[in-house]
Amino acid sequence: MKLSDDRISHICHLIWDGIYDDDLVDYPNDEEALRCIRKTVTDYLRTDDQIDDLARQKISSQKKGIQEGSREWDILYRKYYEEEALKKRF
Numbered sequence: 001m002k003l004s005d006d007r008i009s010h011i012c013h014l015i016w017d018g019i020y021d022d023d024l025v026d027y028p029n030d031e032e033a034l035r036c037i038r039k040t041v042t043d044y045l046r047t048d049d050q051i052d053d054l055a056r057q058k059i060s061s062q063k064k065g066i067q068e069g070s071r072e073w074d075i076l077y078r079k080y081y082e083e084e085a086l087k088k089r090f
Contacts, residue, residue: 003045012037047088055080 003011015037019025027033058080059066059073066073 002049008038008041008045012041015041051081051084051088054084 012034016030016034025033055077059068059076062076066076
């Protein structure tokens with residue numbers, strides 16, 4: 001998913017605020033904590049994009065032309081996305 005830097009920054013601050021408000025973690029350096037959160041968010045989004053690309057490639061490599069947006073395409077996309085997510089995230 002393509003997000004602007006401002007949107008990613010906003011998400012990171014929301015996460016930071018949630019962690020701080022719930023008193024889950026106490027970082028001695030707020031800037032370093034935000035950098036770690038930002039890296040985690042961007043890594044997750046990058047991995048999600050890679051999984052999306054792989055699922056779409058699998059569908060497009062089918063001999064039978066499957067129209068994006070069709071029920072069959074949606075079912076295959078979910079199936080392939082889940083398969084690739086399991087490989088990438090574990």
